[in-house]
Amino acid sequence: MKRKLLFSGLFIAVIAGPAFAQSEADPAMLQKIRTEGMDHSKVMETAFYLTDVAGPRLAGSPGLKRAQDWAVNQLKTWGMQNANREAWGKFGKGWEVQKNYAAITVPYYHAIIAIPKAWTPGTNGAVKGDVVLVKADTITDLDQYKGKLKGKIVIFDTKTKLPEGTKADLNRLSDEELDRMEKATAQPAGSRRPAGPNPRFAAFARLRALRAAISEFLVNEDVALVLSMARGTDGTVFTTNGASYADTAKAVSPELETSGEDYLRILRLVKAGGKVEMEADIKTKFYTDDLQGYDVVGEIPGTDKKLKDQLVMLGGHLDSWHAATGATDNAAGSAVMLEAMRILKAVGFKPKRTIRIVLWSSEEQGLFGSRFYVLNHFGDPKTMQLKPEQAKVSAYYNLDNGTGKIRGIYLQGDSAARPIFKQWFEPFKDLGASTVTINNTGGTDHLSFDAVGIPGFQFIQDPMDYGSRTHHSNQDTYDRLSEDDLKQAATIVATFVYNTAQRAEMIPRQELPKAQGTN
Amino acid sequence: MKRKLLFSGLFIAVIAGPAFAQSEADPAMLQKIRTEGMDHSKVMETAFYLTDVAGPRLAGSPGLKRAQDWAVNQLKTWGMQNANREAWGKFGKGWEVQKNYAAITVPYYHAIIAIPKAWTPGTNGAVKGDVVLVKADTITDLDQYKGKLKGKIVIFDTKTKLPEGTKADLNRLSDEELDRMEKATAQPAGSRRPAGPNPRFAAFARLRALRAAISEFLVNEDVALVLSMARGTDGTVFTTNGASYADTAKAVSPELETSGEDYLRILRLVKAGGKVEMEADIKTKFYTDDLQGYDVVGEIPGTDKKLKDQLVMLGGHLDSWHAATGATDNAAGSAVMLEAMRILKAVGFKPKRTIRIVLWSSEEQGLFGSRFYVLNHFGDPKTMQLKPEQAKVSAYYNLDNGTGKIRGIYLQGDSAARPIFKQWFEPFKDLGASTVTINNTGGTDHLSFDAVGIPGFQFIQDPMDYGSRTHHSNQDTYDRLSEDDLKQAATIVATFVYNTAQRAEMIPRQELPKAQGTN
Structure with a gap:
């Protein structure tokens, strides 16, 4: 935990009631999302194009460009608006x-x-x-x-x-591990x-x-x-x-x-x-003709007069290391986020808030794609000089921990969001997802949002063979993707995005973090 | 089990007493063997030459020849007699x-x-x-x-x-598994x-x-x-x-x-x-200049007037597949058998019976090195025409199941040997070796001896990652060798060979198998 919490655990318990009452979810739409995600999934097809077809997707490489172009085109094909490769600033040489x-x-x-x-x-x-x-x-x-x-x-x-x-490569989280995460209390600041x-x-x-x-x-x-x-x-x-x-x-x-x-x-x-x-x-x-870094962006525009200027964001990094095709790191997360967008479009959802997917680049070199996107659009974590758009993002959801299904979500200390997310997970208990933990998880792009006070969340996923075998290795190939897990994840993400888009209030925020300074 | 047993389990129990009394083992020599094997081992050095230095040892290949030449030379250096590459017949092309x-x-x-x-x-x-x-x-x-x-x-x-x-590559035998093997009863003939x-x-x-x-x-x-x-x-x-x-x-x-x-x-x-x-x-x-197959042979001559013409034999196949250096299949077994010979020589042992090591070739293509050696020296399993030497081999001990330590021995149905081996394992209970099972194990060179009625035994070894990772793979390298396991195995083999050489009687034999015929 980098900063003080606004709400104590006790206070949360008190507001839990009202939070539950705020749901504007349409049960029929929730069921449609689940049916589309679980029974008509395209997530493996998407993953195939991002991995086998595009190849390795090192930051700045032709492989990443192929995947980005495919994703932009696919978002357009699915009917998304404003789909494009958005330059975020200078990265460096392709290779x-x-x-x-x-x-x-x-x-x-x-x-x-x-x-x-x-x-x-x-x-x-x-x-x-x-x-x-x-x-x-x-x-x-x-x-x-x-x-x-x-x-x-x-x-x-x-x-x-x-x-x-002497240890199996592949593991799933046990009930005991999930229970420990659920019951964790916030770590003291610093x-x-x-x-x-x-x-x-x-x-x-x-x-x-x-x-x-x-x-x-x-x-x-x-x-x-x-x-x-x-x-x-x-x-x-x-x-x-x-x-x-x-x-x-x-x-x-x-x-x-x-x-x-x-x-x-x-x-x-x-x-x-x-x-x-x-x-x-x-x-x-080496490729030096274009030193810019790019993110892939696409939207489902909001339709509610008052709320359409507000954003629900979702994403994951599309770049990978070069020895394989970055299937679990992070074609998996990218494919799930693209699939969540596809699901929401396929069910004919007209969101109140605008939904925006961004697939980052240069994550592996220091979260550059998301950090510069945030700097360009929302504010500077070094000075905490914020732009007006910062106030309009309800939440950012990230996926970047391999092919394992979603078991819950990390609150990153945002305890006020707990009862909201607990409610949203209710329909997914049968799919193994229900844990809400106060814990932080680091190492990926939600941190860039968190750093300027926008609630940024990463889901808890079954670890599978991510740490032992695939993460940054020459074995991170399509074969490691688990279809059932990815379907489940896309369905849950689509539901979370749906709920965030329709909710009367934005996701509650924590106190603004302190400026990081230039050191 | 391919044939009827001579002795029933009950009869064994009756002769167990006399069998125990027959031991001619010198406790001081047994201790010397253990000290030499466990504290002054050269088994990893030997394994290094057979793997890293010789390279892949496919039947007929230059790599196998390098390993054979090194082994012959090493046997001579250690003071063994009659060390040489013995041609066993036509194999085919090297590659x-x-x-x-x-x-x-x-x-x-x-x-x-x-x-x-x-x-x-x-x-x-x-x-x-x-x-x-x-x-x-x-x-x-x-x-x-x-x-x-x-x-x-x-x-x-x-x-x-x-x-x-979802499973670990590397496993050891559990007490339960060993107990089941110990208690197994002979499988019915055929x-x-x-x-x-x-x-x-x-x-x-x-x-x-x-x-x-x-x-x-x-x-x-x-x-x-x-x-x-x-x-x-x-x-x-x-x-x-x-x-x-x-x-x-x-x-x-x-x-x-x-x-x-x-x-x-x-x-x-x-x-x-x-x-x-x-x-x-x-x-x-392809190498076609010499189509012969060769085995490596070396001896410690017997010194007892009456028994020196009798043999105790030990061996394993030295040939491997070509994708790696055949460390666990079967540089491990070869190194252990060479090390057992070195130990016996190093402790100044003058055996009653002659001890002969043979490192086979072309095992991977059908146990050819051992089958032709047996045909040349002991008899033809197809006709059961036997040579006089057949009667003089007390036992043949084989090792070919990877790098795992010895946990016991397979009797191949020779139940009369059970009390003898139980006694010989007594001092090795602390090293995890004591199981004697009536079971057969197949797939390697002791079968060639068994087929002409010479007691041929293969040891029970911890499986380690043999089946899951190394056996015939490009990952069968020196790194997979477990030093502690190989030391233990060499010490136990040396002790078994010592005991077999000194025992008043030969290892009891089963009824002669039936001629296999030419089909």
Whole structure:
């Protein structure tokens, strides 16, 4: 919790009655939404286009553009208004992999499983060279390698061992876990950041400086390729970025995030003193013709004279990492939000408030798509200078935790919303969704709204194999999407959006957060 | 159980007393063995050479030869006698992968995880072509593709979906499971084969004929590459052979066993009517200079005048599949058996009977290394014509179920051995090994001994992630080896071999099996 709550738990209990009485929901419309969502779903078709057809959707990449264009077109096809790609500001270079091949050739042939780190250069054609173990605990340790690394493939030592597979990848939340979340009380303000200087800052800064020095040294030595060990086992490779997307970014070496099994095999052979030779052919392409970032926007216009200028917003980020097709992170959330829009349109819903979907970009680099959207439309969290539109957004709903069905919602401390949401979940108890927790959840785009005082919510989802297998990995593919779960989620989101659009009052807000300042 | 037991359970109980009294074990030597095995183990070093250093060890391949040569040399270094590669007869062609690259290039670039099927040819340089879905439920269905597949990449339809990861990969046997095995009673003779004609034979024969016809058609059409869907998820690919190793084998097309995720993505795109283009560069090499198969043999000669011509044998197969380094299948068993020999030599043991290790080859193609070894030395199971040496082998101990520690032993119906093994396991209860089960276990080289009436035993091992992840997969690497488990296994095997070498009597035998005949 970043700030003081306006309402105590006790006060909530008192207003719960009136809150329940405020429902303007039409039971027939609620039933139509459920039937459309559960029995006539298009969510898997949408997910197929966002994943298999569009491909990887790294921020700024052609794959993201393909998915955005498809989504804009699809929103129009479904009859949405104002569907377009809206520029939010400068992001940086686009990038994609155009060839990815690497293999051990000595002592025997073995093609490795490895993924180029995002925004790293290629090898400029096929390369072949010995693998050299570079050991550098300090910058001066690098001196011994001076003039010796040209054309080499560099590996670093590690003590990491691969974990044993003693746990199942895929899990759902238990009744006990959900009950604990429901009964949680608000965390005291400021509790999420440790007070005082972090004793690990100095060590971290040293490590960062060392890494930068090594990176620069390897570029100057003109190494052929750098291997780093990926998180993951069994052929699963979790990916990260290896360089900045900024158009002014420093040069780095070609770098492959290498599967644990392959990395450790090469390392063991090199450490045993054997000659290990590798060949590789990596081609990556940078796109600098358009450095802007874009979000996809579409609307179902409000129809109530007094309320149509108010907004209900829903969204999720459409960008992904590059090693797979970002199915659970976050084609799933994007497809669910698009499907919620489709459902609402398909049932002929004429909302009082305007409904707006936004699919964000550059979430993976720092929630940029949503942060800049909020800055452009609603206000600046650094200064808390707010725009008039800020007052008109009833709520923003986000989905970005994989393919698991919705089990409830995080209030982000907005305890006044509890009785409202409890009521809205009533019809979905049979589908496993009813938990309302005071807890925060972080790491994604609702935070951008929360930061300027707009109620931003993320749903509680069954974790499935998100943390263990798919999140940012080369295994985040369409196969991991669970159709039943996504149908349920889209139906519930559509219902929440419906209820928010029709409710007499906006969703109650918390006290405005303090300005974050420029630091 | 393939045959009648000589002894009933009741009779065993009567002879249990004398059996216990027959132990000639020297407690000091037993302690030395345990100390050497548990505290001074070299099993991981041995496993490193058999896996990382030798590489994949497909039957007939250079990798297997490297491992065999290393093992022979190592046996000599440790002071074993008669260490050599012993030819067992004609196997067929050697084969290895020398380049393995394949990627989707349209609608976007994505390098796939895939492994050439064993004994398939390469693409004869880089190829690029459209993916074509071939649907053929009958041979005549192929007509529609005539003249249309040259240079294409062929994929087949499937209804297979990837399983959810709801179970942990790695498991150990529970007390309950072990107890059930211990209490099992002998299965009635012949129960392992269903009586009468198998109703699925006809369907199976039809499918086989169809597959052969498709294979021939694709060769004649000169397709660039065939994709088949591998078992496995998460980047794990289980491999098989795609053609015969026989020097007279028919030509087949280049074929990639493709990870489920990649296969299904390509299939979904093709079925949706999109253009999918791939590029590939597969090089495989056949070795025909030596078609012989070889086993690795080494001995610690017996020293007792009367008993030194008798044998205690131990072994496991050293050959593996080609996608990884066959760490759990079966570098693990090979390393444990080599380590057992090393331990016995290191403690200065002078056995009464001769101890012989044999590391088999071509086990994966049909236990050929052990079957021909047995045929050459002990007798023919088809005719039950036995050689004099058959009478001199007290027992053969095999290990081939992965990296899990030993939990007990399968009697293969030899109930008279139960009290002997129960006694030998006594000192290892603290290490989790004590279960003696009447049950059979199949699928590996002890069967070759059993088939000519020589007591052949395989140990019960914790399954670990053998079935779920490593067995025949591209993930069967050194990382999956569990040091503590292998140490325990080597110590127990060394002790069993020690006891068998010193025991006054040979291990009791069952009635001779019936001749299998030539069908």
